[in-house]
Amino acid sequence: MIDLLxxxxxxxxxAVAGLLxxxxxxxxxxxxxxxxxxxxLGAGAICAAMAGHDGEAPLVYxxxxxxxxxxxxxxxxxxxxxxxxxxxxxxxxxxxxxxxFAWGYYDEVHAHFHVLMILFMAGMIGFxxxxxxxxxFVWFEIMSVAAFAVTAYALRSSALDGSLNFTVVNTxxxxxxxxxxxxxxxxxxxxxxxxxxxxxxxxxxxxxxTASFALxxxxxxxxxxxxxxxxxxxxxxxxxxxxxSVIFSGAMVGLGIFGLAKIVWIVFAPSPVVMHVxxxxxxxxxxxxxxxxxxxxxxxxHVKRMLAFSTIxxxxxxxxxxxxxxxxxxxxxxxxxxxxxxxxxxLFMLSGILLARCGGIDEIGLRGAGRSIWPAGIVMAAGxxxxxxxxxxxxxxxxxxxxxxxxxxxxxxxxxxxxxGAACTGGAVLRATGRIFAGLGPVPGxxxxxxxxxxxxxxxxxxxxxxxxxALLLGLGMIEADSxxxxxxxxxxxxxxxESAPPPDLPPSVTPWLSVGFALLVAAHExxxxxxxxxxxxxxDNLTNPPLAALRVIHSGVIGDYVVWIAVGLALFTAAFxxx
Numbered sequence: 001m002i003d004l005l006x007x008x009x010x011x012x013x014x015a016v017a018g019l020l021x022x023x024x025x026x027x028x029x030x031x032x033x034x035x036x037x038x039x040x041l042g043a044g045a046i047c048a049a050m051a052g053h054d055g056e057a058p059l060v061y062x063x064x065x066x067x068x069x070x071x072x073x074x075x076x077x078x079x080x081x082x083x084x085x086x087x088x089x090x091x092x093x094x095x096x097x098x099x100x101f102a103w104g105y106y107d108e109v110h111a112h113f114h115v116l117m118i119l120f121m122a123g124m125i126g127f128x129x130x131x132x133x134x135x136x137f138v139w140f141e142i143m144s145v146a147a148f149a150v151t152a153y154a155l156r157s158s159a160l161d162g163s164l165n166f167t168v169v170n171t172x173x174x175x176x177x178x179x180x181x182x183x184x185x186x187x188x189x190x191x192x193x194x195x196x197x198x199x200x201x202x203x204x205x206x207x208x209x210t211a212s213f214a215l216x217x218x219x220x221x222x223x224x225x226x227x228x229x230x231x232x233x234x235x236x237x238x239x240x241x242x243x244x245s246v247i248f249s250g251a252m253v254g255l256g257i258f259g260l261a262k263i264v265w266i267v268f269a270p271s272p273v274v275m276h277v278x279x280x281x282x283x284x285x286x287x288x289x290x291x292x293x294x295x296x297x298x299x300x301x302h303v304k305r306m307l308a309f310s311t312i313x314x315x316x317x318x319x320x321x322x323x324x325x326x327x328x329x330x331x332x333x334x335x336x337x338x339x340x341x342x343x344x345x346x347l348f349m350l351s352g353i354l355l356a357r358c359g360g361i362d363e364i365g366l367r368g369a370g371r372s373i374w375p376a377g378i379v380m381a382a383g384x385x386x387x388x389x390x391x392x393x394x395x396x397x398x399x400x401x402x403x404x405x406x407x408x409x410x411x412x413x414x415x416x417x418x419x420x421g422a423a424c425t426g427g428a429v430l431r432a433t434g435r436i437f438a439g440l441g442p443v444p445g446x447x448x449x450x451x452x453x454x455x456x457x458x459x460x461x462x463x464x465x466x467x468x469x470x471a472l473l474l475g476l477g478m479i480e481a482d483s484x485x486x487x488x489x490x491x492x493x494x495x496x497x498x499e500s501a502p503p504p505d506l507p508p509s510v511t512p513w514l515s516v517g518f519a520l521l522v523a524a525h526e527x528x529x530x531x532x533x534x535x536x537x538x539x540x541d542n543l544t545n546p547p548l549a550a551l552r553v554i555h556s557g558v559i560g561d562y563v564v565w566i567a568v569g570l571a572l573f574t575a576a577f578x579x580x
Contacts, residue, residue, distance in 0.1 A: 005050055006061035006078040006129060009043040009088060013122040017115045024111030030104070032111035037099045039118055043125060044092030051085035058082075058494070060131075073192045079131035083334055083491035087258060088128040090338055091251045094345055095121045097469040098250075101349050102243035104461055113150070120146035120247065127255055133181050133191040133216075133267075136259060140177065140223070144170050147252065151240045166236040168559050170222060172566055173229075177219030183212035184267075193266045201270035213274045214573040217260060217282070221569070224256025226319055227288040228565040228572075230312045231555055234296075237308035238453065242352025245304060249311040250345035254337045257318045261330060264322065265496045273577065275325060279409075281576040283323035287417045289316025292551070294424030298522065299548055301363045301447040303351045303432055307344065310387060310425035314340045317418050321402045324414075328504060329405030331492035335484055336398025339386075342477030343395060347383045347429065349470035350376055354436065356461060362452045363432045368439030373463060377437030379471050384433055386477060388426020388519035389419060391512040393477050397484040400506045419515040426515070427522030434527045441527035446541070446548055 016039045020032060050059055059080040062068075066075025095117065105113070123143030130136050148167045185191055187208045188199035200209055218229070225233035233253065237245050268274040293313030300306035314336075321333030353376050355361050358369045370377055386395060399418065406414040435441040489503040529537060554561075 002049065002053055003059060003061065005046055006059055006080050007063070009046045009092065010122050010126045010129070012046075013039050013043055013118045013125075017118040017122070020111045020118070021115045024115070027111065032114045033099065033103050035111075036114040036118055037096055040092050040096035040099060040121060043121065044089050044096060047085050047089035047092055047125065050080050051082060051089055053080075053085070059085075073190060073195050076135055077131045077192065078129040079193075080129055081491070081494045082487075083258075083495045084128045084262075086487075086491060087255075087334075087337070088125045090341060091124050091128070091255075092121060094250050094341060094473075095247065097345065097473055098243040098246040098349075100469045101246065101352065101466055102241075103465060105241065105243065116146050116150045117243075117247075120150065124251060124255060127259060131193045133184065133193065133196065133263070135191075136263075137174070137177055137181055140219075140259075141174060143252065143255075144174065144223075147244075147248070150244045151236050165232050165557070165559055165562065169229075169232040169562050169566070172563065173219040173222030176215045176222075176566075176570075180212040180215030180217075180219065183208050183215065187212070193262070196267045197270060200268055204271040205273055209268075209271060210273050210277075210577050213263075213268050213271075213277075214570065214577065216263060218566070218569055218573065220256045220260045220263075221285070221319075222256075222566065223253065224260070224315050224319070225253050225312050226256075226285050226316060227292055227312070228569045230289065230293070231562045231565060233312060234305045234308040234555070235557060237311075238302060238305045242304075242348055242355060245307075245348040245351070246345045249307065249348055250341040253311060253315050254318060254341060257315060257322060257333065258337065260319075261322050261333065261495065265330070269496075277573070277576045278323055279325050281572060282319060283411075283414075286316045286319030286323055287414070289313060289319065290417050290421035291316075294421035295548070296551060296555075297428040298424045298431075299446045300428065300450045301444070302450065302452045303354060303361045303363055304348070305451070306363075306428050306432065307347055307351060310428065311344060313421040313425050314344070314387070316421065317399070317402065320414055320418060321398070321405065324402070324405040324409045324411065326405050326408050327489065327492050327496060327498065327501070328401045328408060330496060331485070331488035331503060332398045332401030332403075332405060334398070334491055335394045335401060335488040339393050339395030339398055339477050342473045343383050343386045346379065346470045346474040346477070347387075349466065349473070350380045350383070353463070353466050353470070356466065357463065358436075360454065362454075363435055364444050364448060365452075366436045367441065368436070370437035371439065374437060376463075376467055376470075377433055379467065379474055380433045380437070381430060382478070383474055384426045384429030384519070384523075385516060386426075386474070387422060387429055389422045389512040389515035391509075392480055394479075394484050394488075395477065396512060397488070397506075399512070400509070401485060401488065401503065403509070403511070404504050404506060415511060419511060420518075423515045423518040423522065426519035427526075430519060430523035431526045434523060441529070443529040445526050445529055446544065447526075449552070 061078045062075045123139050126139035222229040290313050293309050297309035318333045321329040485503040490500050493500040
């Protein structure tokens with residue numbers, strides 16, 4: 001019976017979305033909220049059941065019963081390994097939490113928002129479960145189109161501008177991805193992941209194969225918002241409705257790295273040329289993303305932009321885990337992906353609470369305005385500590401596994417940029433918490449020069465209804481469980497198609513505490529500027545101003561500039577394959 005489950009978490013939501021769109025005007029105002037929530041919970045329950053499947057092989061479902069014959073694969077399959085099922089279940093439950101947070105978000109509902117969110121979820125789950133490269137592109141597009149629409153849902157000029165940047169950049173990524181599919185299909189004559197892997201193994205050094213990987217990886221790295229393809233994310237996050245931002249940072253950008261991990265290990269692993277580029281170029285892209293995203297987060301005053309840049313930093317850590325090319329790195333990537341999604345989803349809900357209850361999202365303008373909603377401040381401070389590396393929960397388990405993987409790969413230095421980026425993002429959130437909820441920081445620093453905007457969201461929603469899912473997500477992210485590492489290691493082994501083995505012993509380390517201490521020090525420095533000697537501030541400002549000014553110039557908000565950076569990224573792939 002369980003063999004019939006794989007298509008249900010996708011086909012079910014698609015059917016519900018169609019019916020809801022047809023009958024939305026006949027339904028009472030809050031019925032679409034209930035239907036959308038039940039759909040997300042149902043999809044999550046099915047994916048959780050598949051994740052708990054204890055068979056020796058992944059669940060395989062061939063659509064239309066087009067099963068392979070004589071070694072020829074003509075049909076399209078969902079292959080549900082443990083990592084894919086767990087991530088799909090997580091996505092569905094994150095959507096459920098976002099829909100609870102969004103309860104009553106729009107006065108005139110008519111279910112359009114709910115239909116888009118259900119389609120968004122179906123696209124993401126299909127992306128997780130498919131085993132066909134072209135269908136990976138199809139689900140990629142369903143996910144993207146729904147994301148474009150919900151970003152601009154408010155129809156304000158700022159929302160349309162941010163959605164336009166998002167749409168153009170990600171559409172270019174889609175075209176590049178489609179070009180990669182065409183190249184690899186022309187060479188292999190198949191699109192099934194397993195069959196493609198055999199074709200790559202038969203011609204591991206084929207330049208057409210390497211070119212296809214460059215295009216496919218670029219498309220996915222654009223979706224994952226990794227340097228130098230990262231510029232669209234902050235623009236989209238700054239204007240998207242808060243429930244949508246929860247999904248963007250909590251799941252969508254991380255899916256780009258997960259999709260890349262699948263094609264690396266299932267399709268391109270037999271190619272030493274490709275694997276060398278993954279271990280060099282993608283590793284450095286991850287390091288650059290962790291550092292640049294962390295620094296950029298630290299100098300933002302717009303809370304949603306701050307969280308968007310922190311997402312770039314933390315997704316960079318995921319890319320580092322993948323690029324280390326060993327089981328522990330991949331296991332760390334999977335564990336960190338789930339933990340980051342929970343914590344960042346919670347923080348974006350808190351930004352929505354600020355918009356709804358305080359009427360703004362500007363950290364400097366909201367100084368002291370959050371005192372009346374102090375419980376939200378407690379949750380936000382805890383989230384900042386988690387981002388900084390507080391040693392608890394699946395984020396900590398993931399980063400410890402990545403550190404172990406870096407030692408195995410003789411890349412011990414990786415720990416430094418990982419924890420520096422994490423500490424900067426945590427320090428930024430802690431500074432915002434102190435300023436907004438405690439009234440600290442009367443003298444702003446570099447963040448005063450950063451862009452901001454006047455925004456608002458529907459204000460008559462109960463605080464407990466918005467805060468409950470935020471606290472729940474953060475609480476789940478903080479749960480300590482010995483099984484986290486074992487489950488991540490088992491899922492990584494299955495994804496790599498290798499025999500499962502227990503995770504390494506992870507001895508206690510002071511590094512996470514040093515990262516948390518640095519984050520607290522950064523926040524204290526920013527909030528206590530008026531008490532610091534002028535000569536000290538002069539030295540710090542003169543050291544940091546030039547690189548920060550350069551980052552502001554690069555992040556211009558102009559679509560043409562973003563397209564140029566995509567060309568730069570493609571040039572990096574070309575150079576890596578030519579000289580690697």
